[in-house]
Amino acid sequence: GEEVAQTPKHLVRGEGQKAKLYCAPIKGHSYVFWYQQVLKNEFKFLISFQNENVFDETGMPKERFSAKCLPNSPCSLEIQATKLEDSAVYFCASSLGGKYEQFFGPGTRLTVL
Template identity: 90%
Template sequence: GEEVAQTPKHLVRGEGQKAKLYCAPIKGHSYVFWYQQVLKNEFKFLISFQNENVFDETGMPKERFSAKCLPNSPCSLEIQATKLEDSAVYFCASAMYATYGYTFGSGTRLTVV
């Protein structure tokens, strides 16, 4: 399809629980990007993939966060042992190129209570 599909739209987790977010990129797009947006403020880059390979992971917290893009499956972002500060909207984008033409999904709102 022509849209980036993110699921679920909303996710509530108790502190310490695991959270897993999914992103189906647009067909034909080689690149997938994850961003974290807290309180409508700037987007913090987390990680990007070129197909199933990590392209840039300079924004990923060293602990607790992991991501994958496997063939024939939605990409995923997983947070182990969530903390209150992880509460944010997580956006996924896909593109044919690394630097432009990004199409964003509608985001997953993660609330850690």
């Protein structure tokens, strides 16, 4: 597609439950990024992929967060055993190359109760 698509738009989970978010990058873009935005302001980088390979995972809380970008499937970000502090909007972005404009999706709002 010509836009980054993210599903679901909203996700509500009880503390300790699993959450899984999906992202379809723009067709032809080889890089995918995940960011977390807390309190409508701070963006935190989580992980990036070059095609299906992890490129940079320095922002991932590895104990509970995992992500994949498999061929012919949407990319996914999974949070095992969600915590209250995971409540945020999660954005996916894609780009043609490593230091090119990143196009953002509309985000998934995760609320952990």
